[in-house]
Amino acid sequence: MxxxxxxxxLQKSFPHQGNTQLIIDIEExxxxxxxxxxxxxxxxxxxxxxxxxxxxxxxxxxxVLEVGGQKVSGMKESExxxxxxxxxxxxxxxxxxxxxxxxxxxxxxxxxxxxxKAERMALLEGWFExxxxxxxxxxLPSKLSRGQxxxxxxIRAMINRPPLVLADEPTGSLxxxxxxxxxxxxxxxxxxxRSTLVTVTxxxxxxxxxxxxxxxxxxxxxxxxxxxxxEEVPSEADRRAFAEVGGERA
Amino acid sequence: xxxxxxxxxxxxxxxxxxVLTIIAVTVTxxxxxxxxxxxxxxxxxxxxxxxxxxxxxxxxxxxxxLVLNTFYRVGAPTxxxxxxxxxxxxxxxxxxxxxxxxxxxxxxxxxxxGIDPAYFLTRYEDRSxxxxxxxxxxxxxxxxxxxxxxxxxxxxDTFSGAHGLVAHVDLNDDSAEGxxxxxxxxxxxxxxxxxxxxxxxxxxxxxxxxHPAADEQHADEEHVGEGxxxxxxxxxxxxxxxxxxxxxxxxxxxxxxxxLNTADDRAIFTTMEYAWAVHDTxxxxxxxxxxxxKPESLMGAQSLKLKYDALDNxxxxxxxxxxxxxxxxxxxxxxxxLIVMMICALLAxxxxxxxxxxxxxxxxxxxxxxxxxxxxxxxxxxCLIGEGVALTAAGVVIGFAxxxxxxxxxxxxxxxxxxxxxxxxxxxTNEWQLIAAALLLGIAASAGPAFRVYRTDALTLFRN
Numbered sequence: 001m002x003x004x005x006x007x008x009x010l011q012k013s014f015p016h017q018g019n020t021q022l023i024i025d026i027e028e029x030x031x032x033x034x035x036x037x038x039x040x041x042x043x044x045x046x047x048x049x050x051x052x053x054x055x056x057x058x059x060x061x062x063x064v065l066e067v068g069g070q071k072v073s074g075m076k077e078s079e080x081x082x083x084x085x086x087x088x089x090x091x092x093x094x095x096x097x098x099x100x101x102x103x104x105x106x107x108x109x110x111x112x113x114x115x116x117k118a119e120r121m122a123l124l125e126g127w128f129e130x131x132x133x134x135x136x137x138x139x140l141p142s143k144l145s146r147g148q149x150x151x152x153x154x155i156r157a158m159i160n161r162p163p164l165v166l167a168d169e170p171t172g173s174l175x176x177x178x179x180x181x182x183x184x185x186x187x188x189x190x191x192x193x194r195s196t197l198v199t200v201t202x203x204x205x206x207x208x209x210x211x212x213x214x215x216x217x218x219x220x221x222x223x224x225x226x227x228x229x230x231e232e233v234p235s236e237a238d239r240r241a242f243a244e245v246g247g248e249r250a
Numbered sequence: 251x252x253x254x255x256x257x258x259x260x261x262x263x264x265x266x267x268x269v270l271t272i273i274a275v276t277v278t279x280x281x282x283x284x285x286x287x288x289x290x291x292x293x294x295x296x297x298x299x300x301x302x303x304x305x306x307x308x309x310x311x312x313x314x315x316l317v318l319n320t321f322y323r324v325g326a327p328t329x330x331x332x333x334x335x336x337x338x339x340x341x342x343x344x345x346x347x348x349x350x351x352x353x354x355x356x357x358x359x360x361x362x363x364g365i366d367p368a369y370f371l372t373r374y375e376d377r378s379x380x381x382x383x384x385x386x387x388x389x390x391x392x393x394x395x396x397x398x399x400x401x402x403x404x405x406x407d408t409f410s411g412a413h414g415l416v417a418h419v420d421l422n423d424d425s426a427e428g429x430x431x432x433x434x435x436x437x438x439x440x441x442x443x444x445x446x447x448x449x450x451x452x453x454x455x456x457x458x459x460x461h462p463a464a465d466e467q468h469a470d471e472e473h474v475g476e477g478x479x480x481x482x483x484x485x486x487x488x489x490x491x492x493x494x495x496x497x498x499x500x501x502x503x504x505x506x507x508x509x510l511n512t513a514d515d516r517a518i519f520t521t522m523e524y525a526w527a528v529h530d531t532x533x534x535x536x537x538x539x540x541x542x543x544k545p546e547s548l549m550g551a552q553s554l555k556l557k558y559d560a561l562d563n564x565x566x567x568x569x570x571x572x573x574x575x576x577x578x579x580x581x582x583x584x585x586x587x588l589i590v591m592m593i594c595a596l597l598a599x600x601x602x603x604x605x606x607x608x609x610x611x612x613x614x615x616x617x618x619x620x621x622x623x624x625x626x627x628x629x630x631x632x633c634l635i636g637e638g639v640a641l642t643a644a645g646v647v648i649g650f651a652x653x654x655x656x657x658x659x660x661x662x663x664x665x666x667x668x669x670x671x672x673x674x675x676x677x678x679t680n681e682w683q684l685i686a687a688a689l690l691l692g693i694a695a696s697a698g699p700a701f702r703v704y705r706t707d708a709l710t711l712f713r714n
Binding site: 048052055057058078081082083084085086088090096098099100101102105108109110113156 | 252255256259260262263264615616619620621622623624625626627707708709712
């Protein structure tokens, strides 16, 4: 087994009430290719922030992060854009489909422009057929149910078969039956693609579907630490970012 | 997915706002384009309006009025001058060609111009007529292309003239009606006459005789052609109890001019003798409205101008100078219109700006997603500015098509009414600049909203 994700000495802090608060402090952690990991933990424990660090959405303060042999830590913004496009698939609780595009066009957003039209259509039809949406692929997201929208979002995350798939509460807004169905689909396609799946969930029943259940508190050393422990002075971008995504810790 | 596809989807999604924005640009561009075409039409018409006739001689009054009436058939003549002046000028050796002209009467609003047929050879060189031949005998007319089309005149048709230049256009009129129509025109002519409308040639007598030559002549129209009552015969003159000779003077169409793209397209031409015949003027008192002179040389032009300008009640003007004066006035009007159009353009740009601004919040979430899936900032910027450019370009294309369609549709009417000829198949002066300016304005209007969203990062997606 090769390490798909390697984390060493990773730290991320945010400004909080005039101080900086260390949110993520991971000494060492790794995940193998094809792993399916359910990341569990209380609200505000930094799980979502960790996903954003893995996805290159947030820059880290300290440490080393390698994904698929690429050193994400130290990447410039444009390099992180390219990294996300090539290496990462995202699935979110709110699907985040562009409302002005059909679900097919939403998926096409991530396909390489060099792909021929026939190849593109065959690929799209295959995926939509697999999730039972072939007849509705040319409809706007607003015309689809929430479960159908999440299926489309999964296609968008998986169609390029990325090595890393990050899912943040992907079934949080679905009923139990649909949630199990969606989670099953996600696990199935990730296994098939040998993608490493890291899923944040609060649902312990759904977590049972995963081979690995990871309590984030066992990895993140700063869980429960006081804001005064922070040492780094965050950038302005970090301040904004914390207000948007990390603020729930307050 | 290409950026253009994304832009197109967005435009479709916000259909109403998209259509509204495009309409704003379309209307502005169409109006601008029509203004430029009209300006070109005026300038082109003015430039070639007086042909080789550098000098114009007529009755005292406004220089512009004399030239406008003589060459552009606009407004009333300044008055009449003795016919003998024409002979003098021809004999002077200073003029390569000189033509006298009589105006003042019309048929359904189209002026009947008396002029030597050789004028056409001098001005337009050897060109084939659209139909028939040039007039020669009394009562024969050759009709300008636009007038023939508007009046539905064909070779062989007959009609009678009306006094004055006041328009009485009845396009449904069957001009070949002969007697019936003559009676109708007679009535109309009488009305105009009593209303004191503008008129010239021998009719100046009624105005109190501005000119010595005219004073000598009596208002004897009432007696014109008494007893000569053969309306079927071309050029025959007769009267009724009102004594209006115009109504009963029958003209016969013998030819149709080709399209000349000058005011001559809107006139009906006959011999100078027609006015004298209509008004039964004896040879000693014959008058004309103006003399058009193609000078032998520059010195000749100056010599003639000095000589005839010095005469009482006569003016000699350089045609080009009078036209330039008129163009200056028109140009001032165009400048004012241009300012109004600039305001229209700013309003259109504001509409574009508001349309793009209004979708900023919605866009931020989409842009956050695009950033998350790895689209670069430059892709985002290109898409947003591209949308502004696409809206502007659509407006420009439709606006140009609309202006062309309008010019094509209104062209004949506008030419007939104003003498301004629109050229829908040609790019007007500065139209390329108009396209460039519209697109630049579109880019400028989109740049603000685009740069606002440009700074959006992937984290924006997770707000709220």
